Amino acid sequence: MTLRTCLLLFASLAAINGARAQTALPLAAHRAAYEISLVDSYSAKTPDSQTPVAATGLIGYEFTGSACEGYASNFRQLTQLQRSEGEPLSSDIRAITFEEADAKGLRFQIDSQSDGNASPAIVGSARRAESGGTTVALSKPATETLDLGNDILFPTEHIERIIAKAKDGGGTMQARVYDGSDTGKKVFETLTVIGKQETGPSPEGVSGTLKLDYGSFALSAKLRRLEMLPASACAK
Numbered sequence: 001m002t003l004r005t006c007l008l009l010f011a012s013l014a015a016i017n018g019a020r021a022q023t024a025l026p027l028a029a030h031r032a033a034y035e036i037s038l039v040d041s042y043s044a045k046t047p048d049s050q051t052p053v054a055a056t057g058l059i060g061y062e063f064t065g066s067a068c069e070g071y072a073s074n075f076r077q078l079t080q081l082q083r084s085e086g087e088p089l090s091s092d093i094r095a096i097t098f099e100e101a102d103a104k105g106l107r108f109q110i111d112s113q114s115d116g117n118a119s120p121a122i123v124g125s126a127r128r129a130e131s132g133g134t135t136v137a138l139s140k141p142a143t144e145t146l147d148l149g150n151d152i153l154f155p156t157e158h159i160e161r162i163i164a165k166a167k168d169g170g171g172t173m174q175a176r177v178y179d180g181s182d183t184g185k186k187v188f189e190t191l192t193v194i195g196k197q198e199t200g201p202s203p204e205g206v207s208g209t210l211k212l213d214y215g216s217f218a219l220s221a222k223l224r225r226l227e228m229l230p231a232s233a234c235a236k
Contacts, residue, residue, distance in 0.1 A: 027063070027071065027156070029229035034059040034221035036079055039211060049085035052217050056080050059221050068234035070100045071156045079219070090115055097179060103157035104128055108180030122184040126154070138184050148178060148187055155179045162192050170194035 036057035057079035065071035075095040082088045093112045100106070110122040120141035126148070128134045136146040153161065158177050165173045173192045210221040 027065075027159070029064040029231055031062045031227045031229060032060075032223060033225040034061075034210065035224045036077075036212075037220050037222070038081075039218040039220045050083055052081040052089075053084050054082040055217075055219055056082075057219075062229075064229060064232065065099075066232035066234055068101050069232060070098060072096075072098045073155075095181065097155065099154050099156045103154050106154045106178070106180065108184075110181055110184075122180060124180060124184055126152075126178060126180070128152070134178065136178070136180075136184070141184075144185075146185060151176055152187060153177050158190070162194065165192070166194045166197075170196065 036055060036059060038052055038055035057077065059077045060075070062074040063071065064073075073096070075093075077093045078091070080088050080090045091112065091114045093110070095108070095110045097106065097108045104127065106126045108122070108124060108126075112119045122138070123140040124136055124138035126134055126136045132150045134148040134150070134152040136148060138144045138146070153175050155177065158175055161175065162173060165171065171194060173194070175190050175192070177188045177190050178186075179188075208223045212219040212221060
């Protein structure tokens, strides 16, 4: 699982009051904490000494803002994987994003380290032109300009499209999404499947349990704390 997918899970499962601007109400501001544990390990190959046998960790996620001011998210994941042999492997991932009102632009910074060794930070911004084309300006790990083409969605904008699709009866939705994660150069091809409408809201407000699939193993993230934050209303 990529960081982008993980962030999408937390944003899309947030308790909502609606979607953006004149068509709907703001997304709900909230702060959530999840506890990490190992679900299973199912590598196609025979497990070796590097296969995790246990995992611990925490995920913190905060989402704030408004339809007129833009939306900010702050994500951090601390994970420690215990192998059958050798010392535990630890990782620390932090991601901060700000999506402008009307999805005109996106700013992001992603920092990560593994066993105390920091990886190059990913810092930059993306902007959508009036013509619909999206360009990215990276400042770290190196200065670079990218042309992503048309039909690119930013993370919160993607969530709003999912909500709108759900209100319209559900089904499937494909979208090309960019949030600056991975190398800062990747556009993610996404497929969302929207099921039948629930008869009532979840008692937690967000998903109580998430499964983070990394291919050769999977982690479970269980909600331990949820705080709904004051909404930022748009000025009339």
